[in-house]
Amino acid sequence: MELEFVRKLVQKNDTKIVLLVVDGLGGLGRQSSGPTELEAADTPNLDNLAAHSLCGLHEAVAPGITPGSGPSHLALFGYDPLKYQVGRGVLSALGIDFDLRPSDVAARGNFCTVDDEGMVTDRRAGRISTEKNQELCTLLREIEMEGVELLIETVKEYRLLLVLRGENLSPQIDDTDPQAIGEPPMEARALTPQAERTAGMIREFLERARDILAEHHPANMVILRGFSQLPSWPSMEEVFRLKAAAIAGYPMYRGVAKLVGMDVLETSADLGAELDVLEQHWAQYDFFFVHFKAPDSAGEDGDFERKKALIEEVDRKVPPILALKPDVLIVTGDHSTPSLLRYHSWHPVPVLLWSRFCREDGVDRFGERACMHGGLGPRLPAVHLMPLALANALRLEKFGA
Amino acid sequence: MELEFVRKLVQKNDTKIVLLVVDGLGGLGRQSSGPTELEAADTPNLDNLAAHSLCGLHEAVAPGITPGSGPSHLALFGYDPLKYQVGRGVLSALGIDFDLRPSDVAARGNFCTVDDEGMVTDRRAGRISTEKNQELCTLLREIEMEGVELLIETVKEYRLLLVLRGENLSPQIDDTDPQAIGEPPMEARALTPQAERTAGMIREFLERARDILAEHHPANMVILRGFSQLPSWPSMEEVFRLKAAAIAGYPMYRGVAKLVGMDVLETSADLGAELDVLEQHWAQYDFFFVHFKAPDSAGEDGDFERKKALIEEVDRKVPPILALKPDVLIVTGDHSTPSLLRYHSWHPVPVLLWSRFCREDGVDRFGERACMHGGLGPRLPAVHLMPLALANALRLEKFGA
Numbered sequence: 001m002e003l004e005f006v007r008k009l010v011q012k013n014d015t016k017i018v019l020l021v022v023d024g025l026g027g028l029g030r031q032s033s034g035p036t037e038l039e040a041a042d043t044p045n046l047d048n049l050a051a052h053s054l055c056g057l058h059e060a061v062a063p064g065i066t067p068g069s070g071p072s073h074l075a076l077f078g079y080d081p082l083k084y085q086v087g088r089g090v091l092s093a094l095g096i097d098f099d100l101r102p103s104d105v106a107a108r109g110n111f112c113t114v115d116d117e118g119m120v121t122d123r124r125a126g127r128i129s130t131e132k133n134q135e136l137c138t139l140l141r142e143i144e145m146e147g148v149e150l151l152i153e154t155v156k157e158y159r160l161l162l163v164l165r166g167e168n169l170s171p172q173i174d175d176t177d178p179q180a181i182g183e184p185p186m187e188a189r190a191l192t193p194q195a196e197r198t199a200g201m202i203r204e205f206l207e208r209a210r211d212i213l214a215e216h217h218p219a220n221m222v223i224l225r226g227f228s229q230l231p232s233w234p235s236m237e238e239v240f241r242l243k244a245a246a247i248a249g250y251p252m253y254r255g256v257a258k259l260v261g262m263d264v265l266e267t268s269a270d271l272g273a274e275l276d277v278l279e280q281h282w283a284q285y286d287f288f289f290v291h292f293k294a295p296d297s298a299g300e301d302g303d304f305e306r307k308k309a310l311i312e313e314v315d316r317k318v319p320p321i322l323a324l325k326p327d328v329l330i331v332t333g334d335h336s337t338p339s340l341l342r343y344h345s346w347h348p349v350p351v352l353l354w355s356r357f358c359r360e361d362g363v364d365r366f367g368e369r370a371c372m373h374g375g376l377g378p379r380l381p382a383v384h385l386m387p388l389a390l391a392n393a394l395r396l397e398k399f400g401a
Numbered sequence: 402m403e404l405e406f407v408r409k410l411v412q413k414n415d416t417k418i419v420l421l422v423v424d425g426l427g428g429l430g431r432q433s434s435g436p437t438e439l440e441a442a443d444t445p446n447l448d449n450l451a452a453h454s455l456c457g458l459h460e461a462v463a464p465g466i467t468p469g470s471g472p473s474h475l476a477l478f479g480y481d482p483l484k485y486q487v488g489r490g491v492l493s494a495l496g497i498d499f500d501l502r503p504s505d506v507a508a509r510g511n512f513c514t515v516d517d518e519g520m521v522t523d524r525r526a527g528r529i530s531t532e533k534n535q536e537l538c539t540l541l542r543e544i545e546m547e548g549v550e551l552l553i554e555t556v557k558e559y560r561l562l563l564v565l566r567g568e569n570l571s572p573q574i575d576d577t578d579p580q581a582i583g584e585p586p587m588e589a590r591a592l593t594p595q596a597e598r599t600a601g602m603i604r605e606f607l608e609r610a611r612d613i614l615a616e617h618h619p620a621n622m623v624i625l626r627g628f629s630q631l632p633s634w635p636s637m638e639e640v641f642r643l644k645a646a647a648i649a650g651y652p653m654y655r656g657v658a659k660l661v662g663m664d665v666l667e668t669s670a671d672l673g674a675e676l677d678v679l680e681q682h683w684a685q686y687d688f689f690f691v692h693f694k695a696p697d698s699a700g701e702d703g704d705f706e707r708k709k710a711l712i713e714e715v716d717r718k719v720p721p722i723l724a725l726k727p728d729v730l731i732v733t734g735d736h737s738t739p740s741l742l743r744y745h746s747w748h749p750v751p752v753l754l755w756s757r758f759c760r761e762d763g764v765d766r767f768g769e770r771a772c773m774h775g776g777l778g779p780r781l782p783a784v785h786l787m788p789l790a791l792a793n794a795l796r797l798e799k800f801g802a
Contacts, residue, residue, distance in 0.1 A: 032453055032761055061800055063781070064788030065410070068801035081801070082406070091802045108802075340758070344799050346792040347760050348776070369763050378457075378762075378778045 056376020087228020094255020488629020
């Protein structure tokens with residue numbers, strides 16, 4: 001559904017909506033018939049809430065598609081992730097809390113290994129340490145160029161961020177990452193005539209980086225991809241007429257929230273601390289996005305028991321959220337991160353939507369199998385959740401007479 | 402979802418995917434509350450597989466739309482059947498294993514009856530026998546024309562195939578079939594200037610056919626429709642990076658598989674023989690499309706008991722397929738063919754998708770009613786099955802960072 005369509009139906013009132021995102025919530029059983037992390041967890045409060053909620057499973061992008069954090073959160077915020085795409089450069093900047101300006105051009109970089117003929121032999125430079133990366137970034141910062149400021153930041157391990165700051169820069173530049181080994185890095189090529197000047201700067205940067213890194217095998221070259229600028233999207237205030245706040249301890253999620261115009265509140269990544277921030281700012285906003293990262297990390301570590309325990313921590317925090325008396329409370333994840341797979345997966349994600357008007361659906365457990373039989377169905381496109389939240393907050397007028 | 406979108410996420414590995422299509426699988430009860438053919442069948446192996454699978458019902462095109470074999474199979478292969486449309490002429494050629502070349506123009510023909518004023522009185526010429534059709538085609542083959550080879554083939558009963566072979570032919574020609582009785586056959590009209598020459602050939606062919614058939618009432622004329630050429634679509638290898646093989650005893654299904662670039666393996670239409678071919682070629686391919694035609698034919702004959710027995714034959718063949726250790730196994734139909742209706746229908750089709758990572762959904766019977774409660778939901782667009790199969794084979798990277 002188009003944002004423009006929803007925008008025309010929105011009306012303001014004084015209701016409050018809370019979207020609690022338990023990162024990587026969905027899972028799999030250790031054996032195919034066994035309970036998932038969520039099903040194995042002891043969650044009396046979530047189960048009780050589910051019994052009075054509309055339940056289901058959502059998909060951020062499409063069946064079978066595993067979403068990254070950017071697309072999955074945009075979908076939860078009501079923005080079609082296929083239409084609202086963010087470049088990798090921008091996402092990398094968001095992920096390290098880099099204060100990107102609208103005219104900046106950002107690229108995601110890899111330290112890589114090239115052989116004597118200049119062919120890429122390892123796109124990740126033997127996965128050098130973050131400390132080594134920091135050393136090398138310090139060296140690269142020596143590169144100076146007329147008419148542009150070069151900002152170089154360590155992301156993690158072999159990953160870095162390159163930002164060009166200046167006037168009349170263009171992100172219309174092709175990747176230099178060949179995405180294969182045995183091939184040379186590609187030359188930074190302008191995709192439009194307007195990008196010619198910026199592409200020339202990138203070529204010069206890469207030549208000088210090659211010289212500086214020559215003696216630093218395996219990290220003796222840099223490849224770049226995802227040249228991009230901050231998108232200029234309608235804000236949640238413009239589209240949904242919601243004064244929206246993000247409470248998220250990790251940079252990536254704060255960054256994506258900023259892209260849709262949320263105010264980003266100061267917090268640590270601890271769920272208890274996040275809920276304190278929620279309570280403190282309760283009067284000031286209509287919509288709160290609360291993000292809890294730890295269960296995803298546990299899933300990526302393959303730690304079924306820790307993920308389960310972290311979900312139980314979420315469960316204990318449900319009563320204090322309800323005590324604030326939200327009009328609509330959504331509890332869900334952005335994607336599944338089964339500890340069996342140790343990374344994001346395509347599996348639909350449990351979701352419950354509670355409001356006074358949600359129409360209970362008979363589901364009385366918050367878990368993957370139980371939610372399959374809920375009123376939201378087993379494969380709700382996540383982008384529909386925001387209109388549902390607004391409807392349940394009585395913030396949408398009817399369509400047509 | 403666009404093929405181009407999926408293509409960018411595909412990665413190769415050494416997993417194997419089997420898509421077993423039981424033609425016309427879905428059905429209806431003899432009484433509205435009674436079991437369908439599949440539900441009435443004794444299917445312990447399919448039921449056990451369903452218990453460890455993700456289940457649901459799929460729709461090839463859209464709710465209420467009865468798909469032909471072309472669109473339904475294209476959807477199962479991941480190609481949107483509304484976007485990837487095949488002309489009737491080409492489908493007719495595929496259906497009789499005619500070796501169509503890319504520059505050929507094919508048309509589907511009907512022998513029909515015209516009265517003394519040349520008005521069509523029966524679009525199917527009293528449903529003449531296939532033998533009579535063959536006699537008449539022999540006569541029509543006498544027609545020769547400068548600059549083009551005319552290939553005329555019996556399809557079945559009143560149906561024939563006309564293929565023009567030559568240079569610079571165009572399929573942009575309007576149907577001559579008036580699709581109504583009491584009207585004359587329409588003149589073959591070029592839809593573009595480039596098609597003028599080809600349209601002239603068709604007009605000449607039809608005039609001479611009228612003369613030759615004059616004394617063969619009720620089959621005293623031919624009407625043509627669906628002028629078309631072989632489409633040039635991206636192959637499954639290009640889109641999904643799958644080396645794909647089709648094991649299908651009937652020409653239509655081999656033909657549709659060829660359109661998406663599958664290798665077509667030699668086999669009879671017997672399911673046992675098809676599975677022998679599967680086993681023999683197991684090492685050579687990543688993806689196998691196995692097609693079992695007989696249940697559809699039983700449904701078209703209105704033979705509930707025979708369709709049920711054929712489904713039980715499928716059930717007995719499940720263990721040998723599993724013994725090959727596929728990474729993903731999908732069992733489904735291309736459409737429903739209820740013996741109550743005796744033809745293809747719009748009813749959603751049971752589907753199960755088994756993999757180690759499928760997330761079981763509690764459905765423990767393979768049947769129409771049971772599958773409604775599965776994790777794929779009661780109306781999965783069939784085009785999503787291929788991305789789901791690839792995801793379950795761990796062949797898709799995540800979308801976005």
